[in-house]
Amino acid sequence: MMEEIGLYLVLILAIVAGWLLGKFGPGKNKGASELTREIFDEYFVGLNYLLNDEPDEAIDTFIKALEVNSETVETHLALGALLRRRGKVDKAIKVHQALLARPGLNQSFTDSTRIQLAIDYIAAGLLDRAERLLNEILEEDAPAKWDALLHLMTIYQTEKEWSEAIECARQLLTNQAMRRDQSLRTAGANFCCELAELTLQTGNAIDARRQARRAFDFDRWSVRASLLLARIEQRLGNPQAVIKELQRVRQLSPEFTDELLPALSQSYAEIDKLDDYEAMLRHGLSERPTAGTVLAMARLIRDRDGDEAAIEFVSGLMQAHPSLPGLAELLGMQIPRASDDVAISMQLLKAAIERLMLKQPAYRCNHCGFEAKSLYWLCPSCQKWDQIRPLEMAKEIN
Numbered sequence: 001m002m003e004e005i006g007l008y009l010v011l012i013l014a015i016v017a018g019w020l021l022g023k024f025g026p027g028k029n030k031g032a033s034e035l036t037r038e039i040f041d042e043y044f045v046g047l048n049y050l051l052n053d054e055p056d057e058a059i060d061t062f063i064k065a066l067e068v069n070s071e072t073v074e075t076h077l078a079l080g081a082l083l084r085r086r087g088k089v090d091k092a093i094k095v096h097q098a099l100l101a102r103p104g105l106n107q108s109f110t111d112s113t114r115i116q117l118a119i120d121y122i123a124a125g126l127l128d129r130a131e132r133l134l135n136e137i138l139e140e141d142a143p144a145k146w147d148a149l150l151h152l153m154t155i156y157q158t159e160k161e162w163s164e165a166i167e168c169a170r171q172l173l174t175n176q177a178m179r180r181d182q183s184l185r186t187a188g189a190n191f192c193c194e195l196a197e198l199t200l201q202t203g204n205a206i207d208a209r210r211q212a213r214r215a216f217d218f219d220r221w222s223v224r225a226s227l228l229l230a231r232i233e234q235r236l237g238n239p240q241a242v243i244k245e246l247q248r249v250r251q252l253s254p255e256f257t258d259e260l261l262p263a264l265s266q267s268y269a270e271i272d273k274l275d276d277y278e279a280m281l282r283h284g285l286s287e288r289p290t291a292g293t294v295l296a297m298a299r300l301i302r303d304r305d306g307d308e309a310a311i312e313f314v315s316g317l318m319q320a321h322p323s324l325p326g327l328a329e330l331l332g333m334q335i336p337r338a339s340d341d342v343a344i345s346m347q348l349l350k351a352a353i354e355r356l357m358l359k360q361p362a363y364r365c366n367h368c369g370f371e372a373k374s375l376y377w378l379c380p381s382c383q384k385w386d387q388i389r390p391l392e393m394a395k396e397i398n
């Protein structure tokens, strides 16, 4: 609210300054007292709207009163943007179209106005029009082309036109000022992964692998690209490559560890190296005893040494690191060994724990705090890429 009030005050000052310059500039020949009266009549009408908490009417009045000239173009642009932010996209479009129709507008203002108009079109859902306008700016190779590329990239992302979005990101990274922009690199890597996912759905795993690898040109630390490559290599029957990609994810983002264990277990078994898998789990338990690691180790012990050894292992670890999945696993192993009446109660307890686990969010966005039960690479709430991460602690008993 305070921010809006501040913005209005700045606008009023800008308007009055621009207006006075416009009215009293060269070529004006009305009497000074008549002009002053006109100015202040209209100014007070606008101000009155503001004071009555009718900012839309106030903006309309100021726009009507403002003569477009080189001194007031920026004020018009600011008012147009303000209208758009207040959801009056139609009016914003009219303001920006009227500005563009003015003869003699210099190139830099023409470009700024076209960019603003493109943003209006995007806000109104008129993506085709926005795309055409932005492509015109690109063809002219004007300084505004970088802004045009950024907005085009957003349009292609919305329309899921991944090849075009990748090309925009690639061109943007040729700008020295943007080369190190991590959010741009992250977006580019995700566009490559989106394209690879689509290709994988049609069954072409080799093409999908090439597209997923391209993600590393944008973001060499991309966790999503490695997870996707692991899936592709699994499809292609390359367990060694699956292990390489998943171990990379473990190093880069240990919070994903629990999700990797089923595929790691399968791949180590395929190359007959479950000993290496066990060593990895034991190291994990000493460094970062997650619920998933406890369960994976329990299953390994059960398959090799039987239920009793596994129960003993989980019971021991649960003392130090109690978790709902650990408790459910322990009950699951003990139920077949209990007497019938005790087993029924234990079954009920296990079902209650599992329901509790289902209610908890499994992922959270590091940027806006959005919580989800499944993994989204693009946060549905804040629209940032790669900010949603698994929530390990949600599984712990506090």
Ligand SMILES: [Zn+2]
Pocket: 365, 366, 367, 368, 369, 370, 379, 380, 381, 382, 383, 384, 387
């Ligand atoms: Zn978010």
